[in-house]
Amino acid sequence: MVFDGEAASSLVKELRVSFSSGKTRSYEWRISQVKALLKMMAEREDEIVDALRSDLAKPPLETVVYEIGMFKNSCELVLRELKQWMTPEKAKTSITTFPSSAEIIPEPLGVVLVISAWNYPFLLSLDPVVGAIAAGNAVVLKPSEIAPASSSLLAKLLGEYLDNSSIRVVEGAVDETTALLQQKWDKIFYTGNGKVGRIVMAAAAKHLTPVVLELGGKSPTVVDSNVNLEVAARRIISGKWGCNNGQACISPDYLITTKEFAPKLVDALKTELENCFGKNPIESNDLSRIVNSNHFARLLKFLDDDKVSGKIVYGGEKDESKLFGSARAVNRRYISDCVPLKIRIQASAGFVSASALGMACGPALAGLLQTNFKIYNVTFNQDTLPGWVMTIAWLIYSIWLWISFVEPSSEFEEDRKTDKSQKSNAAPEESRQPATSIGSAYRLLTPSVKVQLLIYFMLKYVMEILLAESSVITTYYFKWSTGTVAIFLAGLGLTDLPINIIVGSYVSNWFDDRQILLASEIMVLIGIVSAFHVIIPYSELQYICSGLLMFVSAEVLEGVYMQGHQQDNGWACGYYVMKNMFDIIDACIVERFNEIFTDTSSYEKESIDHIRQLWAQFFLQKVEEQENQEKKDLMTKQKRLKKLIYRYIFVP
Numbered sequence: 001m002v003f004d005g006e007a008a009s010s011l012v013k014e015l016r017v018s019f020s021s022g023k024t025r026s027y028e029w030r031i032s033q034v035k036a037l038l039k040m041m042a043e044r045e046d047e048i049v050d051a052l053r054s055d056l057a058k059p060p061l062e063t064v065v066y067e068i069g070m071f072k073n074s075c076e077l078v079l080r081e082l083k084q085w086m087t088p089e090k091a092k093t094s095i096t097t098f099p100s101s102a103e104i105i106p107e108p109l110g111v112v113l114v115i116s117a118w119n120y121p122f123l124l125s126l127d128p129v130v131g132a133i134a135a136g137n138a139v140v141l142k143p144s145e146i147a148p149a150s151s152s153l154l155a156k157l158l159g160e161y162l163d164n165s166s167i168r169v170v171e172g173a174v175d176e177t178t179a180l181l182q183q184k185w186d187k188i189f190y191t192g193n194g195k196v197g198r199i200v201m202a203a204a205a206k207h208l209t210p211v212v213l214e215l216g217g218k219s220p221t222v223v224d225s226n227v228n229l230e231v232a233a234r235r236i237i238s239g240k241w242g243c244n245n246g247q248a249c250i251s252p253d254y255l256i257t258t259k260e261f262a263p264k265l266v267d268a269l270k271t272e273l274e275n276c277f278g279k280n281p282i283e284s285n286d287l288s289r290i291v292n293s294n295h296f297a298r299l300l301k302f303l304d305d306d307k308v309s310g311k312i313v314y315g316g317e318k319d320e321s322k323l324f325g326s327a328r329a330v331n332r333r334y335i336s337d338c339v340p341l342k343i344r345i346q347a348s349a350g351f352v353s354a355s356a357l358g359m360a361c362g363p364a365l366a367g368l369l370q371t372n373f374k375i376y377n378v379t380f381n382q383d384t385l386p387g388w389v390m391t392i393a394w395l396i397y398s399i400w401l402w403i404s405f406v407e408p409s410s411e412f413e414e415d416r417k418t419d420k421s422q423k424s425n426a427a428p429e430e431s432r433q434p435a436t437s438i439g440s441a442y443r444l445l446t447p448s449v450k451v452q453l454l455i456y457f458m459l460k461y462v463m464e465i466l467l468a469e470s471s472v473i474t475t476y477y478f479k480w481s482t483g484t485v486a487i488f489l490a491g492l493g494l495t496d497l498p499i500n501i502i503v504g505s506y507v508s509n510w511f512d513d514r515q516i517l518l519a520s521e522i523m524v525l526i527g528i529v530s531a532f533h534v535i536i537p538y539s540e541l542q543y544i545c546s547g548l549l550m551f552v553s554a555e556v557l558e559g560v561y562m563q564g565h566q567q568d569n570g571w572a573c574g575y576y577v578m579k580n581m582f583d584i585i586d587a588c589i590v591e592r593f594n595e596i597f598t599d600t601s602s603y604e605k606e607s608i609d610h611i612r613q614l615w616a617q618f619f620l621q622k623v624e625e626q627e628n629q630e631k632k633d634l635m636t637k638q639k640r641l642k643k644l645i646y647r648y649i650f651v652p
Helices: 005-020 027-043 045-056 060-086 123-134 148-161 174-181 194-205 229-240 262-277 293-303 341-346 364-368 385-404 411-424 438-444 447-468 470-478 482-494 496-510 513-530 540-567 574-596 602-632 637-650
Strands: 089-091 102-104 111-115 138-142 167-169 187-191 211-214 220-222 254-257 354-357 373-375 378-380
Touching: 005 111, 005 138, 005 174, 027 045, 027 060, 027 123, 027 148, 045 060, 045 148, 060 123, 111 123, 111 174, 123 138, 123 148, 123 187, 138 174, 148 167, 174 194, 187 194, 194 211, 229 262, 254 262, 447 513, 447 540, 470 482, 470 540, 482 496, 482 540, 496 513, 496 540, 513 540
Parallel strands: 111 138, 111 187, 138 167, 187 211, 220 254, 254 354
Antiparallel strands: 089 102, 373 378
């Protein structure tokens, strides 16, 4: 029987009739279908193992763990949580709709299409199907024709175990998929490659159908030089070759490690590969094989490339005659020190693994740059570049924040300035538009905002130096181990609570917040300067003292800064807190008056606006008086201590 556009249209109409009857909406129907899937997996496990053995030569254990076991977990999750997922959720309503109530009720979309992939034929087919069933939808599954045994078995089993009036399987290739995509669906779920993904998206766009596309990805593996070699090698092998022989979108594609550490990692991988698959992996029963001859030829083409073929350090055997045999594998894997990015991207879903040598600590981008030069006494190389990359990134971010900032304004303040300008015939204030230059941006900033940006940048910079770059700096200069760095950072962390208690209980009672802010900023700057190796010989004592000075000063700075936010009377942010409070209340007044007096005359509206402005002026005056009074009152030691303890224990 030919499955064309007419047959596809008839199928969709039949499923819509079934969905419209309401049978798929009930909790009982959904649970019965999920239980039927679990029963199918238990009763027909041997057939599933045989089908995957035929398509991909998957070992039985791999099938049970990654295909059957993971799908069972999904079904059990649905059985456990479905009732809660279907429960309506209470929603808040506006005072204008009192005494009404509102609920958010989960509703099924309708008839959905699932187009699955070939590398995990059962898991990637049934996982979206069980999700669609749990949501109360009718479903059409189109399994991949590249795994024919699995596709045929899925059509057979789902026809036996599930409700065929609401759940169907359509086998076929391009023609059948095209016929299905011509229909109107309520959702489409596609797993595969980007080329077909574009076709699916274009077809769905004609009907404004929502689409989920799972199109694979790239998975670099970063290996630091202080790891357990044996454990790292086993994990890389299990992720790359132990899961469908690399035919998975999340399998490791290439390795990033240091140039000095790479030979050790390669040797460890060789040893563990022999332990896992023997000296002749082609004869191993624990390796899957490539799905068909087209994919086999595609991978061999990458490996035969002139830029790659001479850099293979392990493997190289292949057996094309046994590609479609029972338990045989293509075994041509390599760990290369220089593989073009184009090949790394295209060689997805295969048994190929590459290695890009670089710095494992810090940004992988910096690790891929081969740089070694000096400016004065500062060296830029693979060890120090990650720190400089992060420093420059924070600097660029702070400059961008500074330039793009626009001061908020309130409606009342603009009206008041307009009145003043009309009375004094003065030039209007510069419009609050996004800055086009550093000069115009600087004029938009108030002193309080400048201080806040400076504090924010200093805190971020200090934390980056201490937390992100300690391992790089101490390893490069002092040869510290990871454990020593951890002890150093832990020691800094232990000073956190005592310092804040001392500042909150004593220092803040002796000095004004402004004085503490200024002093802590100066101490942070001194700590940052002393952390650099520029003039004097660099020593461990210098780095430890600079780190302690930066951390303690930054904690004091953050504590006073946050305290100013919490009390609404900090000199650096009081203006904005009061101003924003006024904006909110002013907006509420305008909205409420507009609701009540929508049909009043223009004279009445002008009177209302005048009353609103007088009331707002009175409120602003009261807020200012209250803030001035709060500035004169000092908190007692006990109250400060309670707030500090509450902040560090109960507030994340």
